[in-house]
Amino acid sequence: MEAISPAGAITGVLEKDGIVLGVEKKVTGELLDLSIAKEGGYGSSGVGQALFPRLSSDVVAGVAGLTADANSLINYAQQAAHRHLFSFNEDVSVEQLAQWLCDLKQGYTQYGGLRPFGLSLLYAGYDPHY
Template sequence: MSRRYDSRTTIFSPEGRLYQVEYAMEAIGNAGSAIGILSKDGVVLIGEKKVTSKLLQTSTSAEKMYKIDDHVACAVAGIMSDANILINTARVQAQRYTFMYQEPMPVEQLVQSLCDTKQGYTQFGGLRPFGVSFLFAGWDKNFGFQLYMSDPSGNYGGWKAAAVGANNQAAQSILKQDYKDDATREEAVELALKVLTKTMDSTSLTSEKLELAEVYLTPSGNVKYHVHSPESLTKLLVKHGVTQPAAETS
């Protein structure tokens, strides 16, 4: 039935659906999952890495986490080449706002501006939707810490906890049950690791298979974006009982 209506992004089916947008969402469903959790003192982002080649220099490259501005970062699920274009667009928009008004761009305004771009690619012929979903984490003086999720259609919304990518429905179910409004950042990290352990495709969770980033305020009041190193991730996995500590060799 869809074959008559999916050849153009601008053609509606009789049911009022845009099949090309739904195909883009299906591509995201096959990508490594990403989870965002809002806590009272920060935002935690965690993502499953699909590329685990031993030849990949993981200490200097990121697959899931990207910094947009000093106060905003994002986690990605979907086609990375599409994500790179949108991330660069968001960075330019954030810097233009800072140059014009001499203050950081409000998080929701940045997300809305990027989603307007994404929506335009579903509205005009000769284009295809971006096959990527984002989880945006940031802080501004208007609303404090914030977490937003956006999809290829250009929709976005503020969330306390959200998941995109593979097995996102199962992850959302666990988040609904276990999320607490007054959770600290450490508790959010523990919950994120628990959710990823139960929903990822791999049988065991190791530091090579995930990326973890946090957005929080330093004691001096500055916004800090921190990506955990593989060594730090290994310690966290052991601390929260996800993996066993390595046996010491004599």
């Protein structure tokens, strides 16, 4: 929780026609010039928030926390979604993709010698079966 406390909030709204995700761009320092800050809200501290456009064709995610951890988990999720698409010729369900990511995150908290991920994820997606 300490790793994501400087990050801004991520919210999601479920509408009749779709899902809207929004992130708060939080200024971490008084001297930070927002006009030259990197896109996604990341400052020099490595803590920020961002919306990632696609994990699969029907799933997006919002992330708040450590930049390196976010990139690692997003890459894992995209690779897992592509493996499922290649193997079964259909998009992965939102529930299955979230389960795979939760299993990976739980493994890092359960075993010694591994540092837990310092981020929070908000998934949003459409599943035609459910």
